């Protein structure tokens with residue numbers, strides 16, 4: 001019993017160590033490839049796969065979030081006679097939390113799964129070893145472009161989701177629930193600060209990197225066979241999902257501290 | 270062309286022994302695959318490794334290029350110890366090698382041309398695409414596949430994939446080529462073309478080759494030296510004649526392709542095969 005727990009603990013620590021090493025290597029490789037123009041074509045290809053095809057699903061996600069929020073919160077606010085404040089509530093929620101987090105979760109499923117399956121298959125068919133055998137660092141060739149593409153595109157996709165969320169919320173509130181359009185926008189504009197939009201987008205940078213690193217790591221370490229690849233994909237999604245939520249929490253705490261310290265100072269500048 | 274795509278590694282060129290392993294042991298879990306093996310591979314010679322399936326031939330050649338690391342023992346490339354180098358340090362050394370994987374290991378998202386120029390692209394700045402196209406054409410012609418430039422690996426047969434992989438392995442004109450079963454899955458004529466190719470590379474470019482094979486005809490034809498692995502040990506080592514007349518019964522049995530008495534006994538024990546056949550459900 002103790003032996004089993006011990007063995008599990010040791011392998012857990014070992015995995016953590018390997019994962020940290022992988023993060024370090026991929027960060028170094030990503031930074032290096034920023035300065036090398038010939039890697040840009042690799043990044044472009046990945047951006048096309050990751051970005052363009054994700055736009056529709058991300059927009060649909062955003063729109064439904066906005067619309068659902070409007071319907072859900074209307075009842076409570078109307079009960080207090082505050083229905084004109086619907087805009088502020090919806091837009092704050094979409095821009096700060098739901099837009100970034102749901103976009104990231106969507107991407108973890110859509111892109112993370114594909115990345116893990118692709119790299120996992122390359123791993124079990126020895127294609128990654130082939131890259132190594134030709135004197136190229138597979139982290140540099142495979143992982144860095146994917147991380148950079150995710151890093152650059154997740155914030156952009158979050159903006160799309162935000163826009164559609166705002167639009168969806170607006171349509172349901174004004175057209176369907178009959179709230180005065182002017183009041184809706186006025187309260188929204190008062191409630192949402194640039195800072196809120198900004199942290200929503202900054203979160204995207206972190207989420208994008210987390211998704212890419214975790215998915216690539218799972219692909220690189222996946223076990224032989226079709227089952228191994230499938231298992232790696234599942235694990236990658238679960239790990240990405242939890243990391244997104246954990247990162248979100250950590251970032252909210254950190255940004256709140258920063259906000260409380262520095263935002264009041266901005267008037268002095 | 271050769272000069273241009275060459276990497277310099279500042280080493281004194283030793284007269285023999287480009288590659289050597291000392292007391293190499295490799296285990297996977299409790300399965301000891303290579304057991305205290307020592308071996309020196311001579312410069313400009315073709316060394317053939319034979320042995321029964323699963324005896325660790327692939328594992329051994331992967332150690333020669335440090336794709337696998339030993340549990341104990343050392344691996345040397347031109348007197349440089351390589352088994353303890355980091356991947357980054359190895360990248361430069363590996364450009365001196367060509368490695369043909371047993372399964373080909375072609376990049377399935379790249380077409381044949383892109384596969385072959387992959388190593389060139391990684392290590393040289395390509396300025397003249399005409400020249401590169403010519404190179405791809407000539408390498409493909411060597412393996413009898415000129416005209417397949419735009420094909421994707423999934424649209425090639427197993428043997429064709431193997432040959433494209435071979436073309437990729439020799440793309441950078443490496444000094445050392447490790448072939449893992451280059452002729453498996455090819456028809457006899459095509460196999461012989463590959464044999465001639467190995468010989469030609471050795472003669473004209475002075476390439477050092479290590480060839481893993483099950484094909485004894487091919488082994489006799491290309492080998493300067495044949496090594497037989499069995500149960501993690503080297504049981505025979507010498508030129509073709511030495512192997513042909515080797516006294517060890519396992520060697521004799523292997524090269525003549527004879528079934529051992531024990532294996533036959535297993536087959537006989539099962540008795541008549543039709544007795545154990547399962548009949549389909551709706552048989553009656």
Ligand SMILES: Nc1ncnc2c1ncn2[C@@H]1O[C@H](COP(=O)(O)OP(=O)(O)OP(=O)(O)O)[C@@H](O)[C@H]1O
Pocket residue numbers: 297300302320321322323324325326327328329371
């Ligand atoms: N990655 C690995 N993990 C665990 N065991 C392995 C691994 N690679 C090889 N082995 C084991 O090492 C032994 C030798 O494998 P190897 O692939 O070298 O055989 P081989 O001599 O090349 O056989 P073949 O002629 O069939 O290709 C096998 O018993 C195999 O189970």
Ligand SMILES: [Mg+2]
Pocket residue numbers: 326327328371449
């Ligand atoms: Mg093998």
